[in-house]
Amino acid sequence: MKKKFKVSTRRIIQIISFIIFNPYILLNPKTGKVLYQGKIKSVCVPILNCYSCPLAIGSCPLGALQQTIKISQIPYLIVGFFGTIGIFIGRYPCGNFCPFGFLQELLYKIKSFKFRVKRPLRYIKYFILLLSIVVPFIYKEPFFCKFICPAGTIEASLPQIIFNPALLANISWVFYLKIFFGISFIFFSITTKRFFCSTICPIGAIYGLFNKISLLQIKYDKNKCTKCGVCNYVCPMDINIYENPKDIDCIRCFECVKKCPYGALKVSNILKK
Amino acid sequence: MKKKVFFLILLFIFLFLLFTGIYFKQYEQIYNFGRFICFDCIGL
Numbered sequence: 001m002k003k004k005f006k007v008s009t010r011r012i013i014q015i016i017s018f019i020i021f022n023p024y025i026l027l028n029p030k031t032g033k034v035l036y037q038g039k040i041k042s043v044c045v046p047i048l049n050c051y052s053c054p055l056a057i058g059s060c061p062l063g064a065l066q067q068t069i070k071i072s073q074i075p076y077l078i079v080g081f082f083g084t085i086g087i088f089i090g091r092y093p094c095g096n097f098c099p100f101g102f103l104q105e106l107l108y109k110i111k112s113f114k115f116r117v118k119r120p121l122r123y124i125k126y127f128i129l130l131l132s133i134v135v136p137f138i139y140k141e142p143f144f145c146k147f148i149c150p151a152g153t154i155e156a157s158l159p160q161i162i163f164n165p166a167l168l169a170n171i172s173w174v175f176y177l178k179i180f181f182g183i184s185f186i187f188f189s190i191t192t193k194r195f196f197c198s199t200i201c202p203i204g205a206i207y208g209l210f211n212k213i214s215l216l217q218i219k220y221d222k223n224k225c226t227k228c229g230v231c232n233y234v235c236p237m238d239i240n241i242y243e244n245p246k247d248i249d250c251i252r253c254f255e256c257v258k259k260c261p262y263g264a265l266k267v268s269n270i271l272k273k
Numbered sequence: 274m275k276k277k278v279f280f281l282i283l284l285f286i287f288l289f290l291l292f293t294g295i296y297f298k299q300y301e302q303i304y305n306f307g308r309f310i311c312f313d314c315i316g317l
Contacts, residue, residue, distance in 0.1 A: 035310055042304035051307035052314045059307040063314065067306040068299065077294020077303070083287030087280065145314045152314035160315050167317060175316035215280065271277055 010096060010253055014105075017097040021045050022055035034163040044078065046085050047098040048203050050149065052156035054163065060151075062203050066132055066142035082203075086210030094197060094204050095236065095251030100151050101197055105236055107189035114191055116238055117198050122249055129202035144202060146174060153182035193238040198249055208248035216252060218245040219268035231256035231265065241265065 019026070024036040034054045041051065045058035061078055068075040085093065094101055128144065135143035145152055157178060161167050188195035197204050220242055231241045234255045239247050241256045242264070257265045294300070 035308075037308045039304065041307035042300040044303060050311075050314050052311045059303050063311065064303045064306055068302060071302070073299070073302070075294070075299070076290045076297065077299040080287050080289070080291025080294055083283070084291055087283050087287055142313050145311065146316070149314065152311075153316065156311070157315040160310060167315070170312075170317045172317065178316040213280070213283065270280065 010255070013096050014099070014102040017047075018099040018102060021047070021049050021058055021097075021099065022053065024057050025054050034160060044081055046081075046093040048100050048149075048151050048201060049098075050145075050152045050156040052152065052160060054156075054159050056155070060145075062132065062149075063142065063145050066136045066145060069133060069136040070140050070142060072137075082206050083210075086207050087214055089216045090211040090214035090252055091204060091207040091248075091250060092216060092252040094201075094207060095253030098197075101194060101236075101251070103154075104189040104194045104196060107186060108193055108236075110190045112190050114193075117192055117195065121199050124199045125201055125205040125208075128200055129205040132202050147177060148181055148200070149178070150182045150185035150196065153178045154185075157182075194236050194251075197251065198237055204249075204251075211248055211250055211252075212246045213270065215269050215271070217268045217270050218250065218252070218254070218257060219266050219272075220245040221264045221266075224262045224264035226262060226264075228261065230259050230261060234259045 025034070035052065036057045038057070040057045041059055043058050044061040044064055045056075046061070048062060049056055049058065049060055051059045051063055061081060065075050065078040068078060128148070132142075132144040135141055157175065185196055192198075218241060222242070225242050227242060232238065235241065236253055236255065237249045237251055239249050241247065241250060245265070254267060257267055
């Protein structure tokens with residue numbers, strides 16, 4: 001019997017988000033410019049999306065945060081931006097809008113050996129977030145963009161070097177370090193559910209802090225739950241939502257709500273009793 | 274009620290920060306960061 005191919009609404013939202021945040025060369029293949037320089041670059045996108053990507057039309061909020069700290073200014077706009085989104089929807093952008101998360105979910109579909117991320121490793125992202133704030137302030141270097149960001153490597157470094165090979169003359173050891181992180185990212189994305197989101201991503205770390213207090217919540221009914229494990233099986237972040245519906249790693253994709261056979265989980269808001 | 278008040282206070286704080294950033298025209302800086310190739314991002 002033929003297997004029915006079905007695309008979920010979340011997948012469609014992820015594809016549309018990718019196109020909305022990254023339409024530049026797709027829409028303008030004949031301009032010859034490999035970087036959008038229009039006014040939309042003044043606006044941050046709510047997800048990790050390198051602003052040096054030839055496709056990007058918006059700015060990366062983490063890059064903007066680090067660059068603002070680097071020039072010794074208080075990043076009011078970025079903090080307000082993260083906070084306003086976080087207070088309403090928590091990590092929802094990670095699960096539904098982020099093209100990098102989408103890429104990881106696609107990579108995880110490749111058949112290979114799989115392993116899980118241990119709980120303590122999930123807190124590494126807070127250490128990286130701390131470094132992403134402290135290092136630009138003290139050493140005037142955008143730590144995450146410069147030394148780690150695999151989004152920068154995959155979305156910006158490689159395409160920019162392909163379009164402009166003259167850049168190769170200026171590469172330093174940092175480039176090779178970033179290539180190493182890029183390859184590691186691909187490897188771990190194949191073997192582990194959203195490895196980057198759960199252990200490294202500082203944007204996910206920021207939004208994760210809001211999961212506890214955001215308007216958008218998941219409500220768990222322990223009387224209906226049998227702990228069958230379906231929620232964990234379908235969860236792109238590999239968490240047990242019944243242990244903590246406000247988990248910092250819940251990306252509010254609501255796969256567990258849709259798939260729970262007992263209806264123990266439902267979408268709610270924090271103001272509801 | 275407590276949750277509602279807490280939520281509204283936080284919302285007010287973050288909106289205040291957002292509009293403070295807009296008042297100081299920080300969006301212009303963000304534009305300047307993003308309009309050229311970021312050599313830090315591409316590892317050069």
